[in-house]
Amino acid sequence: xxxxxxxxxxxxxxxxxxVTFRCDxxxxxxxxxxxxxxxxxxxxxxxxxxxEAQLEKSRxxxxxxxxxxxxxxxxxxxxxRTEQGDSAMYLCASSLRDPxxxxxxxxxxxxxxxx
Amino acid sequence: GENVEQHPSTLSxxxxxxxxxxxxxxxxxxxxxxxxxxxxxKGPQLIIDIRSNVGEKKDQRIAVxxxxxxxxxxxxxxxxxxxxxxxxxxxxxxxxxxIPTFGRGTSLIVHP
Numbered sequence: 058x059x060x061x062x063x064x065x066x067x068x069x070x071x072x073x074x075x076v077t078f079r080c081d082x083x084x085x086x087x088x089x090x091x092x093x094x095x096x097x098x099x100x101x102x103x104x105x106x107x108x109e110a111q112l113e114k115s116r117x118x119x120x121x122x123x124x125x126x127x128x129x130x131x132x133x134x135x136x137x138r139t140e141q142g143d144s145a146m147y148l149c150a151s152s153l154r155d156p157x158x159x160x161x162x163x164x165x166x167x168x169x170x171x172x
Numbered sequence: 173g174e175n176v177e178q179h180p181s182t183l184s185x186x187x188x189x190x191x192x193x194x195x196x197x198x199x200x201x202x203x204x205x206x207x208x209x210x211x212x213x214k215g216p217q218l219i220i221d222i223r224s225n226v227g228e229k230k231d232q233r234i235a236v237x238x239x240x241x242x243x244x245x246x247x248x249x250x251x252x253x254x255x256x257x258x259x260x261x262x263x264x265x266x267x268x269x270x271i272p273t274f275g276r277g278t279s280l281i282v283h284p
Contacts, residue, residue: 061215088270097181099261099274100216113271148215152270160206161272163215 059083061164063149069170070139077135078167082151089132090161091124092148093117100148100163106132107154139171174199176264178275186283191252193278195262196244202264205245206272207236210259219260220247252282 062081070076082089087108092100103122104114108129118124121139126132136143146168150161175198185191197205203224208216222229222236222245229236233252238245249256259279263272 090271097276099176099178099263099277101274102271105270150215160218160221163208163217165213165215 061149061151061162063147063164063167065167066165067168067170069172071172072139072141074139075135075137076139076169077133078147078149078169079131079133080149080164081131082149083162084130085153086151086162087129087154088152089126090150090152091132091134092150094146094148094166095144103134136169139169141171144169144171174202174264174266174273176262176273176275178262178278180278181276182279182281184281184283185252187252187254189252191249191256191280191282193247193260193262193280194244195246195264195275196242197264197273198243199264199266200240200243201266201268203267204265204272205236205238206263206265207247208261208263208274210261210277212258216261249280252280254282254284256280257282 064079090105091103094100102115106126121137124134146166148166149164152161178195206221209219210216233250235248259277261277262275265272
C-alpha cells in the first residue's frame, strides 16, 4: 500500500500522560500536514512541513503540542500532559510541492481518547 | 481568515435520487474548492475539485458548480447508490496558501 499511513490507529490514555503519533506520507510527497477532527466538524489545520522545515502552525497548536519531521520523510506529533479536550481524530495528509498538484492525500487518522 | 458554511448537515435520499450539498465561503481571494468524501473509520478522500476560473466540472455522476459572485459552490450527485453514503466535506483555499478551510460536513444517507 503506497498511501499515507498513521500509527497507532487508536490511542486511549489518561489525562496528564504524553502521547506520540506517527505519520508516513506518500514517498515522493515533500509536504506533510497535520489536522485535528472532532465529531461533527471538518478537519482543522494544525501545522505543515515542507521537507523537514515546519512552515506554518495554527493557533490551535498549543505549547503542549509539538511536531517534527527530522529527515523530511515520516513525521511525529506529540501531545504532552494530555487533557480531555484533546480527544479527537488526528489526521495526517501529504502532497507534492508543485502548486499544479493541489490534492492532499489523507491517512486513516489516529483516534485519541483522553480519560 | 476564510469561513466556509455547509448545508445541510444531514441529507437522506432514496437510491436513484439526486443529492445536492451547498457551501458558501467568505474570502473572495479563494480560488480552489475541493470536495472530500469520508467513510467511517477512514480519512477524507478527494472526489472532485474546481478552480475559480471554471464555473462547472463534471465527473461521471458527480458535478460541482461555482458561483464566484455569490461566493457559493455546490456538489451534485446523480443516480445515488447506497455506497455513496458517507460524510462529504467542502473546502476553500486561497491562492497564496496550501491550507484549505473545511466546512462542517454533510452526512449523506442513501436508502436502498
